[in-house]
Amino acid sequence: MSENPQIRPFRIEIPQADVDDLKDRLARTRWPQDSPEDGWSRGVPLGYLKDLTAYWADGFDWRAQEAALNEIPQFLTTIDGQDVHFMHIRSPEPDAFPLILTHGWPSSPIEFRQLIGRLTDPRSHGGDPADAFHLVIPSLPGYGFSTPARHGWGNLFRVAQGWAELMSRLGYERYAAHGTDVGSGVAGLLGLVAPDRVTGIHLTGTIATFPFAPPLETGGLSEPDRVRADRFTAYQQEGLGYLHMMTTRPQTLAYSLTDSPVGQLAWIVEKFKEWTDLSAELPEDAVDRDQLLTGVSVHWFTGSGASSAHAVYEGMQVYRQMAAQQAAGGDADAWEEPAGPPTGVAVFAADTTIRGVMDPAGRIGHWTEFDRGGHFPAMETPDLLAQDLRAFFRDLRA
Numbered sequence: 001m002s003e004n005p006q007i008r009p010f011r012i013e014i015p016q017a018d019v020d021d022l023k024d025r026l027a028r029t030r031w032p033q034d035s036p037e038d039g040w041s042r043g044v045p046l047g048y049l050k051d052l053t054a055y056w057a058d059g060f061d062w063r064a065q066e067a068a069l070n071e072i073p074q075f076l077t078t079i080d081g082q083d084v085h086f087m088h089i090r091s092p093e094p095d096a097f098p099l100i101l102t103h104g105w106p107s108s109p110i111e112f113r114q115l116i117g118r119l120t121d122p123r124s125h126g127g128d129p130a131d132a133f134h135l136v137i138p139s140l141p142g143y144g145f146s147t148p149a150r151h152g153w154g155n156l157f158r159v160a161q162g163w164a165e166l167m168s169r170l171g172y173e174r175y176a177a178h179g180t181d182v183g184s185g186v187a188g189l190l191g192l193v194a195p196d197r198v199t200g201i202h203l204t205g206t207i208a209t210f211p212f213a214p215p216l217e218t219g220g221l222s223e224p225d226r227v228r229a230d231r232f233t234a235y236q237q238e239g240l241g242y243l244h245m246m247t248t249r250p251q252t253l254a255y256s257l258t259d260s261p262v263g264q265l266a267w268i269v270e271k272f273k274e275w276t277d278l279s280a281e282l283p284e285d286a287v288d289r290d291q292l293l294t295g296v297s298v299h300w301f302t303g304s305g306a307s308s309a310h311a312v313y314e315g316m317q318v319y320r321q322m323a324a325q326q327a328a329g330g331d332a333d334a335w336e337e338p339a340g341p342p343t344g345v346a347v348f349a350a351d352t353t354i355r356g357v358m359d360p361a362g363r364i365g366h367w368t369e370f371d372r373g374g375h376f377p378a379m380e381t382p383d384l385l386a387q388d389l390r391a392f393f394r395d396l397r398a
Helices: 016-027 046-058 062-069 109-120 156-169 182-193 223-238 241-248 250-259 261-275 289-302 304-327 382-396
Strands: 007-009 074-079 082-089 097-102 133-138 175-180 198-204 343-347 366-369
Touching: 016 046, 016 261, 016 289, 046 261, 046 289, 062 289, 074 156, 082 109, 082 156, 097 109, 097 156, 097 182, 097 382, 109 133, 109 289, 109 382, 133 156, 156 182, 175 182, 175 382, 182 198, 182 304, 198 382, 241 250, 241 261, 241 304, 250 261, 250 304, 261 289, 261 304, 289 304, 343 382, 366 382
Parallel strands: 097 133, 097 175, 175 198, 198 343, 343 366
Antiparallel strands: 007 074, 074 082, 082 133
């Protein structure tokens, strides 16, 4: 990479003035009245958020997290005018296979920190060195250190084209792809953009249908799929306020997320409460609190709460068009997964990925369902995710 002038080394160096400003804003938070109902039914409880804010201000050590992140090789490159930040970790194993990992919302490449050693150096983690990967972990445009985002980069097809160019610049002619949430869409499209180069696609955090579509019909579904469908329908009715905001008025939302760190914290932590392992009472019961706050801090320091909302807005317009077409009796195959490289899917306990809807014909050969974990498996259950990635790609390397 040092011989490619298009790729520049990158280090995270948040100015001390920005760190001091964060602490000052946290100390001067203007708190609302508490909800008249106990629990999380109306949003993040006041007492919980005050405690977490106090820890963010006085217990959390950003500089320690920043130093740990800077131990991971990081780079910048510019693709079609868009700065793209990425981590690139070469395996010590000479026959390691390239794998690009794409995160989702609300996240960044740090979501995959606990996977890095497991995937690049399985020999040191009780695995087979033949399963080793070289890892490329980019920040989606508008997220983390790929901020600001140029207009149009919320289009996932454009992002997939950018990832294909990135892998070419790194000298990888054949590689595998994994994505979660928004990143699953990018990974799937990458297999269409570069079908002769992508050997396989592994997905987590997918959904079976458009979030704003009519409730799913549960007739004919297996019992596990019916349970997931009921949970998905309940969430459509009660939990999509955040997505309505981002897909209709991202600029209005941007002011709060950019001006109030506690507003940004509440916006993200609610998703970790709702989307993580069903047995977790609080977000930090599923995800380490420092790791959670590191992700929130990256959002805050880069202003990517606002820019990622605009990216979601742009990306969701395509899906709105598909939903409208389906509602009008358009192409019945609009939701069919197009042909491409072999696909594997891992479903964790809190997911609402429904095989009977997503893969009714049973064309996906690798489908694994786990009894723990949730929407952030790289943070919640990295052991299970690494295990499934190794298993799926084992026969696709040749």
